[in-house]
Amino acid sequence: MNAQRWMSIRFFSFFLTWGIFLPFWSGWMIYTKGITVSQASLIMSFGLIARGMSTLFAFPYLSGRFSSKILLIMAGIGTLVALLCYIPTSSFAGLLIVTIFLHLFYPALMPTLESAASVLLQSKQLRHYGRSRQWGSIGFVSVGLILTIFTGMFGDGVIFWALFLGIIGFVYLGFMSAPGILSEKPQVDQTQEVGMLHLFRIKHFGLVLMIVVLLQAAHATYYNYGYIFLQDIHAPIYLIGLIINIAVISEIVFFSIADKRFSKFSVGTLLTLAAIGSSIRWILVFAFPNVIVFSVAQILHAFSFAMAHYAFMRYIINNISQAQVSKAQGIYSTLALSWSTALFTILGGYLYEVEPRYAFIGMIVCTLPAMLIALVYRKLERKG
Numbered sequence: 001m002n003a004q005r006w007m008s009i010r011f012f013s014f015f016l017t018w019g020i021f022l023p024f025w026s027g028w029m030i031y032t033k034g035i036t037v038s039q040a041s042l043i044m045s046f047g048l049i050a051r052g053m054s055t056l057f058a059f060p061y062l063s064g065r066f067s068s069k070i071l072l073i074m075a076g077i078g079t080l081v082a083l084l085c086y087i088p089t090s091s092f093a094g095l096l097i098v099t100i101f102l103h104l105f106y107p108a109l110m111p112t113l114e115s116a117a118s119v120l121l122q123s124k125q126l127r128h129y130g131r132s133r134q135w136g137s138i139g140f141v142s143v144g145l146i147l148t149i150f151t152g153m154f155g156d157g158v159i160f161w162a163l164f165l166g167i168i169g170f171v172y173l174g175f176m177s178a179p180g181i182l183s184e185k186p187q188v189d190q191t192q193e194v195g196m197l198h199l200f201r202i203k204h205f206g207l208v209l210m211i212v213v214l215l216q217a218a219h220a221t222y223y224n225y226g227y228i229f230l231q232d233i234h235a236p237i238y239l240i241g242l243i244i245n246i247a248v249i250s251e252i253v254f255f256s257i258a259d260k261r262f263s264k265f266s267v268g269t270l271l272t273l274a275a276i277g278s279s280i281r282w283i284l285v286f287a288f289p290n291v292i293v294f295s296v297a298q299i300l301h302a303f304s305f306a307m308a309h310y311a312f313m314r315y316i317i318n319n320i321s322q323a324q325v326s327k328a329q330g331i332y333s334t335l336a337l338s339w340s341t342a343l344f345t346i347l348g349g350y351l352y353e354v355e356p357r358y359a360f361i362g363m364i365v366c367t368l369p370a371m372l373i374a375l376v377y378r379k380l381e382r383k384g
Helices: 003-033 037-065 068-086 094-124 127-154 156-172 194-199 204-216 218-231 237-261 267-287 291-319 322-355 354-362 365-383
Strands: none
Touching: 003 037, 003 094, 003 127, 003 156, 003 218, 003 237, 003 291, 003 354, 037 068, 037 094, 037 218, 037 322, 068 094, 068 156, 094 127, 094 291, 094 322, 127 156, 127 237, 127 291, 194 204, 194 322, 204 267, 204 365, 218 237, 218 291, 218 322, 218 354, 237 291, 267 291, 267 354, 267 365, 291 322, 322 354
16 A cells, blocks of 8 residues: 555545535535524534544544544544434534534544654655645645535535535545554554653643644634635625635645755744744735735635644654654644634634624734744754
8 A cells, every 4th residue: 555645545535525614614504504603603613622622532542542544434434423413403502512523523534644644754654744735735625616616506505415425435435445554553552651741741842832723723713704704705606615725725835845845944933934924814814805815815824824734743753752643633633723723713703793804813813922932932943
């Protein structure tokens, strides 16, 4: 089994579904289930809290007892069951419960894939992380473009069925062969060696984690309200998918050149550049609420998300042992991609109902501190 090809296909198939869920799911609940923006933000925030619990506790525990291949299959099947529960559900309470259930399984696929990539990199079976990860971005952008056409033709109800079919495809791939090291059950002594808190004894781990938590949290407004904001500023419905996916196209470009162009950049430098790009992005959207500027600002996703994520992966590969990779990914997924995003989704929802632009400028309360901390870390790096 070619590890590079396997990783590329799994990234592609997962982010094909993530490209439906992340930008469209709140809008789907608002427009097809009849809930309000504030209700949707509350539902997604509780979902993110559940996601954090899953990736912080369940994922590291299960990754010590099952192979990556088995974990991907288990989480995929759980996701399918959760999606089926949405069909008869229309009430706020029902949608809240089902969304929490979904977040216990679906987002866990991401740290599982990232942990698999880290293990393959450390075992020298995967040569280029960026080259495989870019296929995830390609999957994300391609489905957004296609889905926009179908929602324009058949309505927002298509969003659910597209996600459902995508997850079926991902589960099917899970039963196919995988690199040997990912099909092996982890050794007990490897996972019981040290606890999760030991990670914070590793040099600068807490500092780097704090920076990426702030940078990823700053995407809360964009992820949850970017779709409806584009409608509020009168973007043509048939172009919304394309505009959203400008961000992912910038990701593709970044990941395709990252291993070659940024390998000599320190983690601290990468994080500083990511914070600067993120701050500029949200200021532009706030200051110029029109389709053209929003589209241009999407290019900065290469900095605000892709560069920050790449920097953290670089830190993990260079500083975290294989036995601790799943725990590091679990903490990252929980704090950076779940709980912090949940908190700022609530803040963003409140600001959005006051004035949509405020929800975007509010995100610099994350990016500016991240920039300052990244500069401090950069200096510490240079001192060794």
